[in-house]
Amino acid sequence: xxxxxxxxxxxxxxxxxxxxxIVIVALGLAGRRPRWFADVVRLVTVxxxxxVASVVIMERALITRDFTVAFVAExxxxxxxxxxxxxxxxxxxxxxxxxxxxxxxxxxxxxVLKFRHRxxxxxxxxxxxxxxxxxxxxxxxMLGPAAPFGSFDPPVGYxxxxxxxxxxxxxxxxxxxxxxxxxxxxxxxxFAFAISALVTGRVGEGWLLATRRWTVMAWGYLTLGIVLGxxxxxxxxxxxxxxxxxxxxxxxxxxxxxxTAFLHSVMVQERRGMLRVWxxxxxxxxxxxxxxxxxxxxSGVLQSVHAFVESGIGPAILxxxxxxVVVSLGLIAWRGDELRSPGRIDSxxxxxxxxxxxxxxxxxxxxxxxxxxxxxxxxxxxxxRTISVGNPYFERMTMPVGFVLLFxxxxxxxxxxxxxxxxxxxxxxxxxxWIGVGSMVFALVVGARGWAPMLAFGLGGFAGGAAxxxxxxxxxxxxxxxxxxxxxxxxxVHMGVVLIAxxxxxxxxxxxxxxxxxxxxxxxxxxxxxxxxxxSDFVEYPNRSERTARVNIDGAKVYEPGIATYPFAxxxxxxxxxxxxPIDDIALxxxxxxxxxxDAVILRVTIxxxxxxxxxxxxxxxxxxxxxxxxxxxxxxxxxxxxPIVEEVMx
Amino acid sequence: xxxxxxxxxxxxxxxxxxxxxxAVDSGGPVTNADRxxxxxxxxxxxxxxxxxxxESDVPVARNIRREIRVWVxxxxxxxxxxxxxxxxxxEDIDYTPSxxxxxxxxxxxPVVGAAGAGAGxxxxxxRWRLEGEQEASAADIALVAAARAxxxxxx
Numbered sequence: 153x154x155x156x157x158x159x160x161x162x163x164x165x166x167x168x169x170x171x172x173x174i175v176i177v178a179l180g181l182a183g184r185r186p187r188w189f190a191d192v193v194r195l196v197t198v199x200x201x202x203x204v205a206s207v208v209i210m211e212r213a214l215i216t217r218d219f220t221v222a223f224v225a226e227x228x229x230x231x232x233x234x235x236x237x238x239x240x241x242x243x244x245x246x247x248x249x250x251x252x253x254x255x256x257x258x259x260x261x262x263x264v265l266k267f268r269h270r271x272x273x274x275x276x277x278x279x280x281x282x283x284x285x286x287x288x289x290x291x292x293x294m295l296g297p298a299a300p301f302g303s304f305d306p307p308v309g310y311x312x313x314x315x316x317x318x319x320x321x322x323x324x325x326x327x328x329x330x331x332x333x334x335x336x337x338x339x340x341x342x343f344a345f346a347i348s349a350l351v352t353g354r355v356g357e358g359w360l361l362a363t364r365r366w367t368v369m370a371w372g373y374l375t376l377g378i379v380l381g382x383x384x385x386x387x388x389x390x391x392x393x394x395x396x397x398x399x400x401x402x403x404x405x406x407x408x409x410x411x412t413a414f415l416h417s418v419m420v421q422e423r424r425g426m427l428r429v430w431x432x433x434x435x436x437x438x439x440x441x442x443x444x445x446x447x448x449x450x451s452g453v454l455q456s457v458h459a460f461v462e463s464g465i466g467p468a469i470l471x472x473x474x475x476x477v478v479v480s481l482g483l484i485a486w487r488g489d490e491l492r493s494p495g496r497i498d499s500x501x502x503x504x505x506x507x508x509x510x511x512x513x514x515x516x517x518x519x520x521x522x523x524x525x526x527x528x529x530x531x532x533x534x535x536x537r538t539i540s541v542g543n544p545y546f547e548r549m550t551m552p553v554g555f556v557l558l559f560x561x562x563x564x565x566x567x568x569x570x571x572x573x574x575x576x577x578x579x580x581x582x583x584x585x586w587i588g589v590g591s592m593v594f595a596l597v598v599g600a601r602g603w604a605p606m607l608a609f610g611l612g613g614f615a616g617g618a619a620x621x622x623x624x625x626x627x628x629x630x631x632x633x634x635x636x637x638x639x640x641x642x643x644x645v646h647m648g649v650v651l652i653a654x655x656x657x658x659x660x661x662x663x664x665x666x667x668x669x670x671x672x673x674x675x676x677x678x679x680x681x682x683x684x685x686x687x688s689d690f691v692e693y694p695n696r697s698e699r700t701a702r703v704n705i706d707g708a709k710v711y712e713p714g715i716a717t718y719p720f721a722x723x724x725x726x727x728x729x730x731x732x733x734p735i736d737d738i739a740l741x742x743x744x745x746x747x748x749x750x751d752a753v754i755l756r757v758t759i760x761x762x763x764x765x766x767x768x769x770x771x772x773x774x775x776x777x778x779x780x781x782x783x784x785x786x787x788x789x790x791x792x793x794x795x796p797i798v799e800e801v802m803x
Numbered sequence: 804x805x806x807x808x809x810x811x812x813x814x815x816x817x818x819x820x821x822x823x824x825x826a827v828d829s830g831g832p833v834t835n836a837d838r839x840x841x842x843x844x845x846x847x848x849x850x851x852x853x854x855x856x857x858e859s860d861v862p863v864a865r866n867i868r869r870e871i872r873v874w875v876x877x878x879x880x881x882x883x884x885x886x887x888x889x890x891x892x893x894e895d896i897d898y899t900p901s902x903x904x905x906x907x908x909x910x911x912x913p914v915v916g917a918a919g920a921g922a923g924x925x926x927x928x929x930r931w932r933l934e935g936e937q938e939a940s941a942a943d944i945a946l947v948a949a950a951r952a953x954x955x956x957x958x
Contacts (some may be wrong), residue, residue, distance in 0.1 A: 159880070169938070182872070267869070318903060367942070378817075389858070391854070391857070391858035391859075393858060396853065396854070396855070398853040399853065400853075448896060496931040496934065497928070497931060499930070500924075500928050505928075508924065509924075512917075512920045512921070513922065516916060516917045516920065518912060519912075519913055519916055521914060523909060523912060524909060527900070527906075527908075527909045528895075531905060531906060532903060535905060538893070538894070538895040539894055539901075540847045540894050540895045540896070540897060540900075541898065541899075541900050541909060542845070542847060542855065542896050542899075543845065543855065543898055543899025544845050544846055544898050544899040545898065545899060545900060545909065547908075549910075549913055573805075578811060579807065582807065582810050582811065585811070585814045585818075586814060589814050589817045589818045589821070590816070592817075592821040592822070592825075593817065593821055595821075595825075596821055596824060596825060600825065601825050601828055601829055602824055602825055602826065602829075603826035604824055605825075606821060606822050606826070607822060610818055610822070615929050662841075664840075665838065665840045666840075667835055667868075696866055711834045726860060727871070743860055743865070776838055781947035
């Protein structure tokens, strides 16, 4: 049997299992099928096997260059290097839906394993029903508008164009999409439990506790995926930047913002039983924003470097998004009475008060990003004008929010629950404040100027100091256990955020970029660095030919940025070369080897401080996430969750 | 307490001085090349997808970069350069939505939303404070006593 028909059969089998799952769980809930869980286990096993098989078949087709599969004919090529041949799966629409589905099946298997002892719980049943509905949607996409296994009749000697050259010239392309998808798809699990909490009316803390680690892990993958994407774009696109407020970047950032808000506000509900509607809404918003993000990426409605196809998949995804929103809002309205929270917050100057402020800020941040992203569409719909909303808008609007968030990050970790006295605060915050002021003075001494970056350094140091204080206290008290658990891991994540905030502020404020036309042997001095152009080389590879310039930086080492021509894809792309140190980065890219001038080069040089700390910060955040899901110190179930106010004052 | 107060006063003094110094002392004049680059980042490349004039390598973008540089060297204002570019290309070359007409909404809505949320929080906190402490009912007290007794039995 051909890969095409095998693959199509696997997709059909998976679809059947997902749809059957809906029916079986529904029968189980209706009490007509008492042993529904055993059936679910079987269905999930077959569905997952089918999904894995469909990926394996597609990979086999890509690796063996089986051009009878239309996807391979369109995106594969005999000249693509082996690693990128595997990664070609997610370089186009149909393959990326295959990847999405197999990850989704993986999560469903994990849910089966985790909740197998709670099979009699209707909450688990409704969660499975929701999961099967989501699975069905993605399988149905692959049966219809995004069918991966269309067949093709290749003429003799046919060879494909290969994936977009930009997607086959850097190792990070092998990691950024799968990690990002692990994040996107991971939010399906808390979403399923949120829906099931609404349906069953058990809107208390049960569903939160059941899905706490799932949410944290999904958030961690999403964080890492976004950072890897920024890194990839910095290393391959050659414009010296890493974040452009591109619609698709925004689409990944939106669920991150609402997800981050949720991770914080969840703690208020666990401790105080408050914010029930808000938390449900945040989980639902996060999941729907991943679907909206997929719509933006895949439908071609917004133009961007990421939007790889204009396809018929748009209406289907938009319809699914609408369904999620309508059903969720309907359920929330229906459960309105039970959702009214019993508690109240005693003082705005308290841990829960800070979390509330944090949520307002993250919601505002998300609103700004969403509005800026879709605003051109709105204006075009209303009065037919085409406008752009870009970098200046997003920076101006989000900067104040970012500053206040950094400030909250500094004070919230030391705030007690219930109520804080100013004495406690001033004692706990004085050292973090000195660290903040110290970073400002240090920045001044090394030459930093401008109020905005200076404020970022100061608040960053303050927030970093507060996180450090918590970690030091915790490790002193509990040894290595002071590093694990949600609170302690969270502080490590905060340190990663601080690193990124400082690196972001510094690289944005002190970027220097210049274009130079150089003859061989010519030297230019730019922003205290000496660059000597030594000459150029020409190399032929199976999939491309590359002309590279040899550029010596500071007389130390030669870097070779170039221009690569992919004849079969009919595309020419720049291949930047970056010199990184902990202090600054020099990114070189060749704009042109001008015709007619003997071996000259037009070189773009971008020099930015502290870039490397963006990636380190991302890794620290990921590490902190892992520490946060390791079980920390267990609380006695009967111990009061909020310490009495009197003790806090005396402490 | 008083030592603490002195500490905080020192923190604010040093912090504010650093901030003011950094704001006032620009650290040397901005070169024309730097100003041209920062302007180029604020305009969209007319034929690209999601890339600014500063980022793009296509000939149109490079021409615009050259034009911007000429205007900067002539000492033109940012506003002049913007108007020139918008009249040559189109409104959508400008990454900064105009603050008049319908596009002003993109600036106003977030501010209104944030102000509304802030006001909402103030109202909620005031109401919570006015409600005061809730009195524990006899049933509540009995429940707590039972739980305590049970905990003691176990301990």
